[in-house]
Amino acid sequence: MMTQQTKIPATYMRGGTSKGVFFRLQDLPLDAQTPGAARDALLLRVVGSPDLYGKQIDGMGNGTSSTSKAVIVSPATRPDHDVDYLFGQVAIDRPFVDWSGNCGNLSAAVGAFAIQSGLLDAARVPKDGVAVVRIWQANIGKTIIAHIPMTGGQVQELGDFELDGVTFPAAEVVLEFLDPAADEEGNGAHSTNSTNSTNSAMFPTGRVIDDLEVPGIGTLRATMINAGIPTIFIEAQAVGCTGTELQDAINGDARALAMFETIRTHGAVRMGLVQTLEQAAQRQHTPKVAFVAPPVSYTASGGRQVHAGDIDLLVRALSMGKLHHAMMGTAAVAIGAAAAIPGTLVNLAAGGGERAAVRFGHPSGTLRVGAAAVQKDGEWSVVKAVMSRSARILMEGWVRA
Known part of the structure; x- marks a missing residue:
């Protein structure tokens, strides 16, 4: 001792x-x-x-x-x-x-x-x-x-x-x-306990929207992107959410947390980040799972009124099995990258089209993130993403x- x-x-x-x-x-x-x-x-x-x-x-x-x-x-x-x-x-x-x-x-x-x-x-x-x-x-x-x-x-x-x-x-x-x-x-190049992806594509499936089959939940439309941090974006309404949820609404609901974790683990396997659901369950930090919706007004956790006209879309994201109180910085990069690429669920929730930046609503308020995306030989890449902290x-x- x-x-x-x-x-x-x-x-x-x-x-x-x-x-x-x-x-x-x-x-x-x-x-x-x-x-x-x-x-x-x-x-x-x-x-x-x-x-x-x-x-x-x-x-x-x-x-x-x-x-x-x-x-x-x-x-x-x-x-x-x-x-x-x-x-x-x-x-x-x-x-x-x-x-x-x-x-x-x-x-x-x-x-x-x-x-x-x-x-x-x-x-x-x-x-x-x-x-x-x-x-x-x-x-x-x-x-x-x-x-x-x-x-x-x-x-x-x-x-x-x-x-x-x-x-x-x-x-x-x-x-x-x-x-x-x-x-x-x-x-995870420096990790001794993670399984690494060898897929270099921003969209590991080669598609901006996939049908993700999740047993017990159904088939969900999903944008799975490797940018900032591997992230699985789904539509809020597809899982019974509005996109205006605050922490207690999700973190106090054991059924909802279990549902999002099931989606996350199946998405991790589909993205090629791990080979099995068991490996995904052990690696909680990646990928993230987030749900998006078109903009509506809501009251943020500190009491501030967020108006629909001041944001482009709503995003809520889970980190380590819980709804984040604001937004992870790496997930914000993923949001900016996905918003810049036409046809992703993030881009569609923001109204579609070409976008150099978006302001999204999260549980604590809003955040603006910019991204420069280019397409070459049919494949998208993001040159950089920019945000302030x-x-x-x-x-x-x-x-x-």
Whole structure:
């Protein structure tokens, strides 16, 4: 039995509508500096998992998928990049860290963390203006460009940018997700416990809409896309929803949660992300499942009135088996990419046609995301997706595990 804890330098940050524990790779214990059981065990203990009570009282997590996260940042291993960024989604009630995808929200905090941790070449950081941080997202093998505001040689965290789902305004961080469609180098390249896709197509079935057969539920029209994060989009009305649901309406309904998880696991197999339903059940972070609907007015979770005329469509998405309180950043990339491609369910819910950007309604309010899509030889690709988030250091020092 161990009698002493390990003291590890760490920073607790909010990025977008998520929170997580950030580490520099070189600060981790030696056996946790490489992927494997020791690293997973360390992150589980730091965050407070597995916790059968679901609260993560004995760790840094807060009992939700948005706050049960860890990030490891290290000097770049790729040319023309500044840092490598690795994301771990820590399960709450079981001993599992999912490395199969990115967190778009915490991506907003990576650039600031890299600057403040001394990982960036000082010559690349202006005293005032905007620092451009080139991030290699190691989970999915993609580039993210973060535009970090600087004032007086310090990262500017405070400002007047408002992000629905975050209580206080902050400085705006613009993120560019370059060529966000998944490829065989990504999808958990650093994971020791996930099954990877080798399909490089944005639409793994080759179609923008599929008929997805789900036993016990029926045949659903679905857009299955690999962009930002693998996502299965279905129509809200096909599963008895309106698209205006808030968290309690779904998360308090065990039948609805079971239905969405069944859709998700069958979609995962259809997308080629896993070979069996059992594998899909073990890998909760990917793919996501979301439902869409044309715009209608509704009251967001904070009491704000969202008017149909101010949005292009409604989207609700589930993360780690629960309806998300706002929208995952990576799912927002998937929404933007799908909206830009004529004929997808997302595009049709937004009214169809060519779209460079959409503003969608989510449980906490609205979010705008842009995407540039091109078609060549009959295949669609997205050059980049762009959205704004914010980030802030909540605490810095050491964690103990």
